[in-house]
Amino acid sequence: MSKDHFPKTGEYYRNCEVLEGGALPEGMVRVALAVEYNGACFHGFQSQPSGVATVQQALEKALSKIANEEITLVCAGRTDAGVHATGQIVHFDTLAQRPDKAWVLGVNAELPDTVSVRWAKQVPAQFHARFSATARAYRYVICNSYARPALQFDQLTWERRELDIAKMEQGAKQLIGRHDFSSFRASQCQAKSPVREITHFDLHQRGELIVLEVKANAFLHHMVRNMVGVLLAIGAGEAEPQWVSELLAIKDRRQAGVTAKPHGLYLVAVDYPEHFELPQLAPGPHFFAEPVGGFSRI
Structure with a gap:
């Protein structure tokens, strides 16, 4: 399937998440990211019709520039205004073929200092940032x-x-x-x-x-x-x-x-x-080194 059929991956995602049988259209890949951000600078994660600054808006703008096409992403959990994240997980579908480091270093170069991609990994079509989470x-x-x-x-x-x-x-x-x-x-x-x-x-x-x-x-x-x-x-x-x-x-x-x-x-x-084999990072925030469950159990 040519790129002309899907000029905007945002439109693609809204209309047909995956093809019958659980596959993405030919040439399209699904990428997962781990994202860290200072929520004090945003009106929550999710984009809003009013156009106020949100984490999703900042990420999609940076990703779209690196992918050279419009990107729409899905997150593991929407955070409210003022709430931070060290391990937010998102995914998006794209026709752009980029190495993982481009989705990290390239995207970070386009993001404000208050948002950072921690890792990127191409994942199968069956992965969903929200619904695959346990x-x-x-x-x-x-x-x-x-x-x-x-x-x-x-x-x-x-x-x-x-x-x-x-x-x-x-x-x-x-x-x-x-x-x-x-x-x-x-x-x-x-x-x-x-x-x-x-x-x-x-x-x-x-x-x-x-x-x-x-x-x-x-x-x-x-x-x-x-x-x-x-x-x-x-x-x-x-x-x-x-x-x-x-x-x-x-x-x-x-x-x-x-x-x-x-x-x-x-x-x-x-x-x-x-089986998704996602990278594992210290949960943070940075002044705490303990892994999740590493504090004294009640």
Whole structure:
């Protein structure tokens, strides 16, 4: 199939993701990327009709220049305004034949300093950044200090109140497992089911920094930030740890606490079946060297 049939891969993707039998049209390849970005500089990941700056917009512009054709990409998980990523996974289809380093070095040369491609790999047509994912992991970083931090202020959540980590751990432990997370989803969440399964929820303290790491098969809109908001209230002594179980039972977002700020939240890893053989990188953010699950398990 000639390039004339598909002048824009964005149109191709929207109309027919793969041909019958799971193959791409002749000459077309699917490429996966791992992307890191500072979400404080963007109005979320997903492109918006208003034209405001988004991560997707920046990536597609850079990719289209390197591919010399319009590129439309798909991500593993849409992040909100202010939320960061060290391990966001995206894929796109293209007729352009480029070495992997062109999709890394070439694209990075066209991206703003706040977005970076970490690796690129050609993948089979059966790979899908969103639907092939088996789990996702987030880290939420809190600076628990009396005075506000001047460094990395847009990449941390400052909490002035002294937090009781032990009580926060007790609350987090109740979130592990398969539950109806209606009390922890945003009112505008469009997921068909509120049921999700959290495989682990770890807390770790390093000086004034507290990191919460949570991994699940999938997350609802604002689910991580809402869970953190509840745990912050518990840590500050505004509620007891059993409040978490009560909220799970109530299944009413209106009864839960405030949504934690986005600045401390990072999408750090997305899991896929091993047969795709995707590269593995340290999840970060850079001031944490532990792999996902490497903090003390609750």
